[in-house]
Amino acid sequence: MNLEQKEWWSQFLNDEHGIIIDVRTEDEFESGKIPGSLNIDIYKGQGFIYRVEELDKSKNFYVYCAAGVRSANACGVMQQLGFENVFNLVGGFSNWDGPTD
Template identity: 65%
Template sequence: MADLTQEDWVNQLKNDDNAIILDVRTEDEVAEGKIPNALHIDIYKGQGFIYEVEELDKSKNVYVYCKAGGRSAQACAIMNQLGFENTYNLIGGFSEWTGEVE
């Protein structure tokens, strides 16, 4: 897992054609907006989160965010334990996001 600033996260993602963007916030948080093309899997689903994440391609580079950066760091740690090699946590999360929103 790597913690990246928004600038590094965006720059790295821009040049990555093997990427998944993962939003681990709650449904209510996602309703306020999300980063374009993000896949949503709520980390609060517990075992359900693990089941859904296990369906993803582990060879992909996964860019993970939540509201402030804490849950996404947890998600990255869980995913690394599940065999994902490259996970990137967005420092500051969506609350500090200044990029595009859908």
């Protein structure tokens, strides 16, 4: 599900089962990220799938990338793998005006 930043962030903050996933590259992740996010690079292909399959499917996942395209793809992959609650950040990190590390 695509969510605009305000809704994505407020929903995450009120979600005791929420986990943020950054699907950008490690270099992008190291240059700035949303606090508390896990980095699982979607460009790793099968490696991405292996890492995602280790996650608890009962949690709620808030996914972002730089502009929202890779994260939308990641959400689609996660849904195919049986994840029910995945939320894509529309506009991605490049439009993020919330807290960063």
